Amino acid sequence: MSKVIEISPTTRHEGHSKLVLKVDDQGIIERGDWLSITPVRGIERLAVGKTYEQVPKIASRVCGICPIAHTLAAVEAMEASMGVYIPDDAYLLRIVLQCANRAHSIALHNILSLPDMYIPGTDVKINPFTPEEPVRSVAKRIQRIREIAQTIGEISGGECIHPSNPRIGGLYTNVSPRAKSKMFDLAKEGLALARDQMEFMIAVFRNYQKRDWSEVGGMQVEIPATLGYHNQGYMATDPVYGTSSLDENPRWDPARFNETRPWDWYMGEMEITDDYPNYPIGGTTPKGAKAWPQMEACSGVPLYDGQPVEVGPRARLAQFRGYDEKGTIGQQIARQMEYTDSFYKIIECLDALNTSASVLADEIPQGDGSLGWAANEAPRGSDVHLARVKDGRVQYFSMLVPTTWNFPTCSRALTGAPWQLAEVVMRGYDPCVSCATHMIVVDEKNQLVAEKLIQ
């Protein structure tokens, strides 16, 4: 006889989501649904009729964790629709901005995922806020990496949260030689710290992998060797930056993409049949309450080749570097492996950057209404924006953000894990939920269906 348990809200990630879990008598998940319950932002509708300069700024506001990815993806989607080619130096600065955001985001996620882990060789869970060593020096290192990455983002992008410098056709301003050397020095400092941090985090995750059990809310739970395994594919468009429809060989194909309704994907209405008041942060939802994932989910279910796919650091490494470790720990380790890459890339781009060159395209056509798309490899995965611009106005705009892709994939990955570790699996995806709430749903013929779930 299976039980239904609900963890709502899930904690230690951005946004508002919940887990509805069907578990067997041993507490192992038979079917899990992880769904976004953040209210729909409506950015796509706001964008229609606005000028192409406004839309990336609006798109950025969907969330403050990866506004850089959204700005860059939206800017490039407009450029792709209008056929704008940007100067090389603008491209280099955009990569610097992208990598700074990625390094910062990994460091931030370290703080969120560390409390699930143990100090190697002990049965003590890590509290990143404790003043005691060795955790304190790790926390300081994390904050310094964040500070470095945000400062680099600030210089190259004008602002690290909602960058002001990127614009259609390149950037508003190039940086001064002094700013370039400041970023270079910071990246060099960040690189050494990131290497240490990467090694520390990998040691901590490997230690968790070797453990037999973990303690959650007073319960001792066995950690399965296949924690977080799934058989879905990976989708990544670039090891670092992204791709767009302007590329000679675009690495993403809108024809292979389809979106389905949560109604067709998630579980139907059911009653919560078990509760655990001692589960961390307020316990699970009390018995007797109702859950209806089909109706409550605030995101579409995007499919690539008819299947949900995983996006994110592991997808990038699997696609471009031959990385093949499955499961939650494999995913976490892949994320740490991107730490040093981000700083190496910043250094490489700064070396190539010419601070006296123009960073704005000579010619900016106003658009003829053709569809353009750009995929940006945000810290959490491919962030694809699609746009149509005609005579300077945006006619159509859509955002396919990383966590939207990961929702159904992670739901599959929950199967076989003890329910107490469902959040550990979920956190492996570094979820960023607020941008993942969309309600533009199309049917088989790609027609917009009545958006009945919104009401």
Add this chain to the structure above:
Amino acid sequence: MVQDNFLGNYTSCVAARSTNRGILAGSQDGGIATGLLAFALEQGIIDGAIVSMVDPSEPWKPMPFVATSPEELYFARGTRYSLSPNLALIKEATRSYGLDKVGIVGTPCQMQGLRKGQLYPIGLRDVPDKIALAVGIFCMENFPYQSIIQLVEDHGNTKLENVVKMDIGKGKFWIYTERGAVVQLPLKITHKYEQPGCHVCLDYVSNLADVSTGSVGTPDGWSTVFVRSKKGNDVWAKAMAAGCFETKPIEEVKPGLDLVTKLATEKITKNRKSLEERAKFGIGKGLRNPYI
């Protein structure tokens, strides 16, 4: 610390001028702003300064720019009696210019804006702690660029391109031209060309700056200097120790602090009156007092 209703709080007040002849040659008066910023730049107290330079495309039109070397600072010497939105660059200086310690020169209203920005850094993330030195200048009122064209070309009958220096002093607006001609306009003429916003300003000597300076109160070629804050005192003491300025006690020079107080009192009293008038302007729809 002296506390004065019209001159603000200051730790010391002296008459000073730069000992660097190069700076003095192109400066408005004693070369205090340029000299102090150049010293701070050389000593690493600031990485760069936001000053105003002349727009290369239009004569005597000021535009803000970020100077990161003493040579660039020398470009900015002298006064342009027109609006230069220096604060517009305050954020950019810490961004694409990559400055960590910013110096800034500004009028009293710009010093107020700067301090308000430091107190409530809305849209100025990571900027407040990077303000290293704020040099304020004395200001009675300012003119829009169109007014300067009108005054120089129509009232002064001189081509603006030909002007080498403008000055307000001894109750007159002075225009010095390249060809050697000197035009004086009585201030009565200039009043109607002033920026109306200046008529509600209750600050004459940049009360909120670290160091404020201006020509009033000292003989030609000298400047009156108020050292106001701890930071200002520190920089000023270092600059004095390095021999950047020669000074005289303000009591020993003519016309002295009395004239500064007189003009400050005049400006503030007059502007308080216009604030009262604005409050009563129209019927039941007074204009806003920006100070409350």
